[in-house]
Structure formats: C-alpha cells, structure tokens
Amino acid sequence: MDAQVIVVGAGPAGLMLAGELRLAGVEVVVLERLAEPTGESRGLGFTARTLEVFDQRGLLSRLGDIEITDLGHFGGLPVDFSILGPAHSGGVKGVPQAVTETMLEKWVVELGADLRRGHELLSFADEGEYVEVEVGSPDGPRRLRAAYLVGCDGGRSTVRKAAGFDFPGTDSTMEMFLADVRDCDITPRMIGETVPGGMVMAGPLGNGLHRIIVCERGTPPRRRVEPPSWEEVSSAWQRLTGQDISGGTPVWTSAFGNAARLVTQYRRGRVLLAGDAAHIHLPAGGQGMNTSIQDSVNLGWKLAATVNGTAPEGLLDTYHAERHPVGRRLLMNTQAQGLLFLSGAEMQPLRDVMSELIAFDNVSRHLAGMVSGLSIRYELGDGDHPLLGLRIPHVDLVGESGRTSTTELLHPARGVLLDLADDAALRAAAEPWSDRVDVVTAVVHGPADRNPLASTGAILVRPDGHIAWTAPGSVPPAEALARSFGAPRSR
Helix, strand or coil: CCCCCCCCCCCHHHHHHHHHHHHHHHHHHEEEEECCCCCCCCCCCCCCHHHHHHHHCHHHHCCEEEEEEEEEECCCCCEEEHHCCCCCCCCCCCCHHHHHHHHHHHHHHCCCCCCEEEEEEEEEECCCCCCCEEEEEEEEEEEEEEEEEEEECCCCCCCHHHHCCCEEECCCCCCEEEEEEEEECCCEEEEEEEECEEEEEEEEECCEEEEEEEECCCCCCCCCCCCCCCHHHHHHHHHCCCCCCCCCCCEEEEECCCEEECCCCCCCCCECCCCCCCCEEHHHHHHHHHHHHEEEEEEEEHHHHHHCCCCCCCCCCHHHHHHHHHHHHHHHHHHHHHHHHHHCCHHHHHHHHHHHHHCCCHHHHHHHHHHHCCCCCCCCCCCCCCCCECEEEEEEEEEEEEEEEHHHHHHCEEEEEEEECCCCCHHHHHHCEEEEEEEEEEECCCHHHHHCCCCEEEEEEHHHCEEEEEEEECCHHHHHHHHHHHCCCCC
16 A cells, blocks of 8 residues: 555645544545645635634644634625624634645644645546555656545545546536735725625735625626636626726636535545535635535544544444535525525515524524534434533643643544543543543633533543533443444453
C-alpha cells in the first residue's frame, strides 16, 4: 500500500479530513490537481459550529485576531444569532476562505500528511481489498494503492462520477455572478438587497477591495469553461442598481447557479465522499464550507478507527446515517432561502410574513440553529438525556493537572470519558479502552447555576465532540464504550 487513505482534493473538506486522519496516525496522501492555490475566496468567514470545530483542535490561534459577529440572515431577512445564548458566540467574519485553507494546509503538513500538488486523479478501481488509483503527475502517470479513497473534489467531483454515485436533485435555473473588485466606490449591502430584477450584495473587504454578488432574474444558466468577463458582471450590476462600476479593477470573477443535488449514499465500498462532492446548493448563508468541514470531522475518526482495526462493526456506515440527513436539511434551507431572496415581487407577502415570524424568539432560534449548524443532533444510543447526541459545550474544568476545558480535552482527536463524580468504578471499567479514550476526572469551574453539565456525573465524548453517553445512562459504561470505540484492548 502507498497509503492507508487517499484523499482527492485539497480544499477545506480534504484538508480537514487529512488532519483528522493524521491525528489518529493514519498514513494519508492528498492529491490536488492545482499546482498552487488560486488565492480566490468564495467564503469570507465561518459559522459558530466551525469555530467550535477549529477550537476543539487548537486551530483558532493560527488565524490570529478574529472578529465574531452575531448578525446573520435567512433568505436576506435579518436574524440575530445572539438568540442562541452566550455559549455560542456567533460566527467569524472577515476571514477569507484562502486564509482558512492556508492555515489547514500548514497544519496537515506539520502532522505529516503527504500533500501532492499538481497530481490529478485520472481513474481508479475498487478491487475489494484495496483501491487502485491512476494519477497524472508532473513526472507522468503513476499508480497508487490505498485501503480507502475519499472524494473531496468539489461539486464536479471526478470521484463521484467515476464511482457511479447517484446524484439526484434539480438543475440551475439561473446564473449569478460573484467578483472581488477594487478602484471603485460601492455602497455596502452586507446581507443583500432585493431590487427590481434581482438581488445584489456588496461588502468591503479592506484595502479598497469590495466583494459583490449579482443575481439577475431571467438569466439562463450557461456551461462556462472560463470565468465571466468583467463587462458581463459590471453590466448586470448597473442594470440592477443603476451604478456604473465598469471602471473598477476586477481581481477575479466567477459564475454560479442554484442547482441543488445530494448523493443518495456517502459511501460505496471503499470509496467515500465528503463536502461539495456529496452535496451542491445555493451558497445561502455561507453554509457550504462549514458543512464540508463538519462532514470531514464526522468521517475522520470513524475512517481512522476502521483502518486501525479498532472500529466496532458498522461504525463507518454511521457516516452516511449521520451526515446524509444534515445534507438533506442543507438543501432544504438553501432552496427556501433562494425562493425568498431571488424571487420577484410575488414573493413579497411571504417575506413580510417571515419577517413577522422572525420577531418571535423561538423562530429566530430555530433558523439561527439551522444555518449555523448548532442544532445538529445525532441519534446516539438509548436514553433521553438532553445532552445525548449534541456536541459537548465549552466548559471550564479543574482536574488533577490543573485548569483545562472540554474544548482543550478534544485537541488530540481522541475519545474522552469525563468523570465529574470522582467515580473509581467508572474509571476501572474504562481502563481497557485507554488506548483510544482518555479518562479525565475533573470538576466544573464556575458558578453552579451556569453549569450545563450539572445533570450528569459522567459523559462519554466522541472525537468529533458529540456526546455518546451520559451517567446515569440506559446502558453500562463498558457497553457504551464498545458501541462507539470497539472491543476492549486485550490484557
């Protein structure tokens, strides 16, 4: 074998997956068609859930000073994300996707991932016991073998097409433009503005640079092999706003559509998909990169346990079981936002009704949780504890080694059994899993009335941060450990 896992694509999904696998000691080769990053940034920040994911791996400090915002929207209608409470500090704005990708690339290379730029996947075959891959490289064609192949190669995924994944959904009905431009003055429209004929969005990026999005109704989708010209973009902007920005200097331009598709399965044998390779949608609310990163965090520890021989039966199949519903809801909410944002005057009554509904806290909380990813909850075992299946919140702790937190405990991407009741019997029961689960005895630091873990004496946390068991539980701790982490270590 040339590697245990081959990842195709060095975007956010592929890099995050490579990092998760390397934290578990898996040998990873990342194939990236581009010889150098483009430097273009579709995304300009990330959601509160992705902030949590980066924080649980100790990556936030690598981004330097970041700006948190509670301002969001649903289909262009403002939503105050502070409704989710102080435990969730809002999303991060002003961090271009290119900066996020650079941070992730440095991280995975430091961890020992074999990142091969200028290497394009040409073909592959799932041979049952392994996957054989043909790669075009700067030195000519090469063949590689790995136990698993993961396609993180975007909406036009070569892996998805070659493996025969079903990809049902709807085609684009319109074409929209996105561009970064300098040397012109553009009125900010931070969450977008519906105008006669379409929708426009604009925001300053600093240093005289502006990001604009132009959605003109009635523009048929086109299959382009080159980006749209600046003349096309600026002309559409002038038709919708009356403002002439043709004298500006474009840094880059791009076109996109409102297609919505989701694969019917995230895994076929030894081939898996993550990120845009598995789901494409209107980029409403900036959810694409965030969902892709979270796909990879869910898959990473499960694929690593499978490769390392510690996974319980069926663990890898839970990747599809847990993430496919997330993808389905992603398409549902982005299509709904598209209807609100991109339709004409006939949609105004519905916009007005939605604006009234958003004034209710329960509605705002529901929409903010949906767009941010904070409402995701997996079906994890029996029991009705309110924390079961959710991500563990950030809680400051004091243990034998001093101050720590639930976030810091997840930095190594291992399971964590948090003993909050100094239970010697619990620790003894968990000892046979100590090669993959850290047992930590601690107490919560802070006011008792603000302790989100007050209702439990122990919590079993998966490497992705989701809670798999609480005490008292419906099953003994050893059974819960085996269900998530496989058979105990032989004595």
